[in-house]
Amino acid sequence: MKNWLIKKKSGLFCEPGNFYIDPIRPVDSALITHAHTDHARPNNKKILATKETINIMKIRYQDNYCKTKQQIKYGEKININGVHVKFVPAGHIIGSAQILLEYKGEKVIVSGDYKRRYDKTCQPFEINKCDTFITEATFALPVFNHPNDKIEVKKIIDSIKGNSDQVHLIGVYALGKCQRLICLLRDLGFDETIYLHGALLKISNYYETEEIDLGSLKNVTEIKDFKGGELVLCPPSALHDRWSQKFKNVIKGFVSGWMTIRQRIKQKNINLPIVISDHADWNELIDTVKEVSPENVLVTHGREEALLSFLKKKGYNCGSLNLLGFEDEDD
Ligand SMILES: [Zn+2]
Numbered sequence: 001m002k003n004w005l006i007k008k009k010s011g012l013f014c015e016p017g018n019f020y021i022d023p024i025r026p027v028d029s030a031l032i033t034h035a036h037t038d039h040a041r042p043n044n045k046k047i048l049a050t051k052e053t054i055n056i057m058k059i060r061y062q063d064n065y066c067k068t069k070q071q072i073k074y075g076e077k078i079n080i081n082g083v084h085v086k087f088v089p090a091g092h093i094i095g096s097a098q099i100l101l102e103y104k105g106e107k108v109i110v111s112g113d114y115k116r117r118y119d120k121t122c123q124p125f126e127i128n129k130c131d132t133f134i135t136e137a138t139f140a141l142p143v144f145n146h147p148n149d150k151i152e153v154k155k156i157i158d159s160i161k162g163n164s165d166q167v168h169l170i171g172v173y174a175l176g177k178c179q180r181l182i183c184l185l186r187d188l189g190f191d192e193t194i195y196l197h198g199a200l201l202k203i204s205n206y207y208e209t210e211e212i213d214l215g216s217l218k219n220v221t222e223i224k225d226f227k228g229g230e231l232v233l234c235p236p237s238a239l240h241d242r243w244s245q246k247f248k249n250v251i252k253g254f255v256s257g258w259m260t261i262r263q264r265i266k267q268k269n270i271n272l273p274i275v276i277s278d279h280a281d282w283n284e285l286i287d288t289v290k291e292v293s294p295e296n297v298l299v300t301h302g303r304e305e306a307l308l309s310f311l312k313k314k315g316y317n318c319g320s321l322n323l324l325g326f327e328d329e330d331d
């Protein structure tokens with residue numbers, strides 16, 4: 001990478017533009033790829049992001065999380081001190097973006113988190129050519145080969161049919177995974193009311209204002225007595241806390257790319273592991289690099305080594321960027 005994009009303590013910094021991308025500490029000026037909390041943090045002076053990212057940050061951090069919030073549309077071009085900036089869809093969650101930077105004829109794409117599978121709740125990943133592609137590596141090992149999401153979701157529906165005396169308590173990430181799962185269930189004809197933990201409701205309601213129809217949803221607190229057969233979604237952390245103890249006869253599920261790993265299923269005591277991820281799997285990472293066909297690839301945010309050694313063999317000029325402060329928690 002040329003000297004105008006630098007890794008600093010607060011994150012990836014664009015020197016001529018004088019802004020950070022997804023900084024991990026408060027800065028004067030930040031470009032935000034998407035609203036997951038490890039990328040979108042409060043208390044920057046100024047942010048530039050899509051409307052959905054700005055709105056979801058407002059829901060999570062209250063209105064005064066940032067003084068100046070500038071919206072940018074997908075495809076819109078902005079010039080910041082001679083750096084041309086454009087946001088294009090990343091296919092990860094609603095409002096998620098890859099950030100395209102062009103300075104003195106050199107193009108860099110900061111892809112943020114991304115996936116390539118169809119997702120009704122967001123716009124699909126857009127391929128753009130560049131000189132340097134910065135890619136995430138959350139699932140960058142050949143063992144990660146995400147299965148078809150419809151087959152996975154059908155497991156939930158079949159389990160509810162076959163175990164109608166039990167409550168199904170399923171852990172999902174509040175932003176993205178929850179709403180994508182609900183859409184997949186609805187598409188397969190599941191039209192029962194779905195009960196949501198309070199932590200999932202606000203964001204799901206926001207999706208509805210963006211005209212993503214989630215069907216009949218209710219707060220778990222609206223029902224006193226679960227008789228069995230109900231589907232309850234909650235954040236993964238709630239699966240084993242005190243809140244979950246009020247459900248007696250339960251089947252516990254978890255919807256995550258990590259459910260490929262047997263050890264994690266055991267560790268988290270999951271009866272119904274469902275492998276659905278909002279990140280690219282191994283083949284999708286490789287295919288994406290091929291399609292973007294950059295000269296240089298920088299890998300960050302996950303299992304970097306395997307992807308780096310593969311890309312090196314294929315002749316890419318590549319290196320590890322290893323930005324800190326990003327977690328696996330939004331898979
Ligand atoms: Zn994310």
Ligand SMILES: [Zn+2]
Binds near residue numbers: 036038039326
């Ligand atoms: Zn992330």
